[in-house]
Amino acid sequence: MKTYEVTVERDGRWWMVAVPELDGLTQARRLDEVEQMAREYIAVTTDVPLSRVAVEVSGIAADGQDLLEAKTLVDGLRRRAKDLEAMIAELTREVASSLTDASVPVRDVSNVLGISHQRVSQLVQAAAQSDGDSTKVIRQSRQEFAHDLVIQLADGRAVRLVEVTGPKKNRQSKEPVQQGSGPSVRKAPHPRPAKRPASRSASQKQSV
Structure with missing residues (x-):
């Protein structure tokens, strides 16, 4: 069974179904009819049984919007x-x-x-x-x-x-902040080294 890629675009009251591999075009009234109409068109055009044709819708557009992405x-x-x-x-x-x-x-x-x-x-x-x-x-x-x-x-x-507030992931990440591609990520400040206790003087050691 061969799978053909098809794209769909709204044109007036119809969905225009394009089959780029065959440079062909058919139409459907509703989106739930697209697959069947495309398979029938491909089967007739290539002269193969309908059971040996499969389609994959790679894009659906209407009024300039990508409906498949939505x-x-x-x-x-x-x-x-x-x-x-x-x-x-x-x-x-x-x-x-x-x-x-x-x-x-x-x-x-x-x-x-x-x-x-x-x-x-x-x-x-x-x-x-x-x-x-x-x-x-x-x-x-x-x-x-x-x-x-x-x-x-x-x-x-x-x-x-x-x-959502709370601890952010990857706070220690050193990757640069990507501008304009989503929420900004601030680098966490480097932790300060812990202070060591002061060593005792010689006189203190002797008095112990």
Whole structure:
């Protein structure tokens, strides 16, 4: 089976489907019809069975915008959001459990976490049935999300979606700062050497 690369571009009420390898062009009403229309065109043009034709859409454009790139970005952000939701749920459960174990009133835990006190009780019960470690979860959260989420647009503009405070990664990195390609990274100052205790004088040693 041979795979052909196709590109798609909106033209009026139609999606124009180009097959560069065959220098051919067909059309589809909707995006979900593109693959089938392209395969049928290729099969007829090359005189091969439809079952032996596969296509790969390498680009989708409309009104000057790359829709395939936008789709990839949206799908990636959705996956990231699911990861964040899972981490938030785990962190909330473990923090609720650790605070109640430290005799912090349930209503105060509710205030800290922004959830109802009934929900705090549920989370504490759930945490009691797991072997979670709130310290580990907090450390993992800081390491994983101690950065800014920035989208660099094709025209050079940067859109900041999320700003997360916390320790930055690679603070000791000596790589130069890239201008205009995202959030700036500052070099951490060199640590000062620890002061050694002053040596005792000869007279002090004799008096000991």
